[in-house]
Amino acid sequence: MDNVLVIETTNLTKKFGEQTAVDQLNLEIPAGSIFGFIGPSGCGKTTTVRLLLGIYEPTSGSARVFNTAPHAFNRQEQGKIGYMPQMFVLYPDLTVWENLNFAASLYGVPLRRHKQLHELLQLVNLEEHVGKRANQLSGGMQRRLSLAAALVHKPSLLFLDEPTTGIDPVLRRKFWDHFVELQQMGHTLFVTTQYVGEAAYCDYVGVMNNGRLIAIDTPEALRRRVQGGDVLHLRTQEEVAYTLLRQLGEQPFVLNGRVSRLPESTLQIIVEEASTALPLLLEWCQEQEIAVESASEYVLPFDDIFVELIEKETAHV
């Protein structure tokens, strides 16, 4: 995280009465990145977004967005931020065009914006539905309209609060493709999600549980943290003998002797770096005359990583 920081929080805490919604949050998000904020429902993701938007004032700690405390944002700073709330909050009786036009006016987009709005609607695939009222749109279309409204003023920082909740996997994929496009265009994206698998699209991922940030890193680093290294799966024609297993564990490319058996004559081996360890493993098998059926890197799904992190956190608490 050596770029210019767009978002920075230090022990950011928000309490509602006795209940702590966000507890001592420390974040550093560089410009031009996609930050995925993952956690179960009610863990404090939306509260964090609201704190960073300046809708809530922190109980303690501090947050800085564009190097300004969010609750002290002026119009110029607010104008650099786009916000797509969790729920569809535009006006159901207005058409797609009217809603977008309204959002554009709120953000002070100049009146000669016809072309710009059409381009935006093309971007979110709503060009054919401009005359439809928002209440006649499907859930996915409403989310896309919300996204267009959040993008209408070309913000450099975009907060997307669970943008893919409740929409089908195909559309979710499209959304994320679009987020990546936005990132490539130079936007910084702060995306909250309940879908752990979406972490793969992010440059950085923060995992939150019960108001606490339990992990923050790149997706790969998080995976390695949970697995303890890279994972190789070796499937052999016959069961590998116990003595050979012990020898394998003593090989230098194996991390801390971590070799374990899996069903169907498969071994799981934790290594430092899969790409360099895999040839060494195959070489060792050849030396030991072990008939190999397959050998590859195993990528642990983020769901498992997330569950692992949460379980660790729960056990720690």
Added chain:
Amino acid sequence: MFNSFFSSLIRIFAFVRKEVLTIVRQPRLLFSLILGPFLILLIFGIGYRDTPRTLRTLVIVPEGSPILGLVEQYTASFTNRIEFLGITTDATNATSQLREGNVDLVVVAPLNPMVEWENNEQSLFSLYHAEVDPFEVAYIQVLGDRVAEAINKQVLLAALEETKRESAQWQESVSEAKVKATTVRQELERGNGALGQETAVLLQQDMGLLSLAAGSSLLLFANLAATGDTNVALPAATLHSRLESIQDNLDTLVAMEADDTDLSQEIALAEQVERDLTEFDTLLTQFQEIDSQVLVAPFRSETLSVGLQRLDPTHFYIPAVISLLLQHIAITMACLSIVGERRGGTLEFLQAAPVSALETLLGKYISFFLLTAVLGAILTGLVIWGMGMPMLGSWGNYALTIAGVLSVSLGIGFIISLAAQTNSQAIQYAMIILLASIFFSGFFLPLYRLWEPVRVISWLLPATYGTDLLQNIMLRGQPGDMVLYVALLLFSLLFFLIAARQLRRQMARL
């Protein structure tokens, strides 16, 4: 600076456009907002009846009452507003019929009014009813007074006609008495005191008989002065006092000793009696010539308006209905507005956007003001051209009043919207204000009927100002009290500022 102002204008008019489109997209709402109030007015106009209620009336005349005939005669003549169902002596049955709702009014006639009159007391007709509506009770009281007044008039008229008929006979006696009085004077002037005295004694006897015949009737009428009826009492009292004066002078004359050497005092008295008799005769003639109707009721009244146009009763209510409806529509629209944004989550979107509470409120204010003003204009057109409502005053003042009522109402609506947690709560508050307006705005109760401290509530309601000003403008052609315009302006500003402050607090960081 200019850019910032221009951006603000864009934001404000974004709200205006949004609110107008949202309302216009709801045809059923528009229908109910425009046609609903007009239909209410139209049905009220068609349905309102200005004719007073006719009361089904039963009269109880106590058994043996000498006025049974009189009551029968009088009841037959009262066909307007009273439907006489009959005369009964059974008070219990009459009362139970009243309780059962078969009759509206039971009138109990006095047992023997003549005795009461002779004792210089008024006789009492008691009116029993079973009404609970204070207006109906007041109506019955007024009607009772009018019936009593009419009976009084008829009684007087009959008695007066009888007295006038009798007075023709009295006049013959007076003519004879005048001849005797002249004889008395002439005999005394000739120095014939004894003969004069003799004739005076005869005259005294004649006058005694006349006094016996006319005195009681005249005294009865003269006594009416005590009841306040001086129209009949005054001429009767004058006649009665002249009669007494004649008798007093005759008594003095007869009591004097006949002294042939000096009869000047007796002559003077005889001359006085002669003059009094002549005057009495003249008064009697005048008394007979006066129209009994004029004598009994010398005055009548008629009610005329200084207004330029004759008004239907419905017209009186239209200004109040216009201001009440516009107030209610404006409050309802505004009260659902911000609570709707909050419930729908858009307030959060606005909080994150570079839009201020003032811009948000101004946008909403302008849009709702325009919408309700258009509604007001359509409603006004409908009542003027559809219901023949007169417009005697200035359209400028009318527009100013409507604008004031709408601005204050919107302010109240926005304050409600900021205080309410849900739409139904906001509607409840709006309904409470509507209810308060019906009772306190002068809609159907004039403000003078309210206890002064309670009138404070009235003057917190825009409909009160609207009703007062619109009645003056539309029905009297007057601009209305300037203080009311100023008050509307001040309330508009005050409520706007309160709403802006509240919205700023709600949109501020939590």
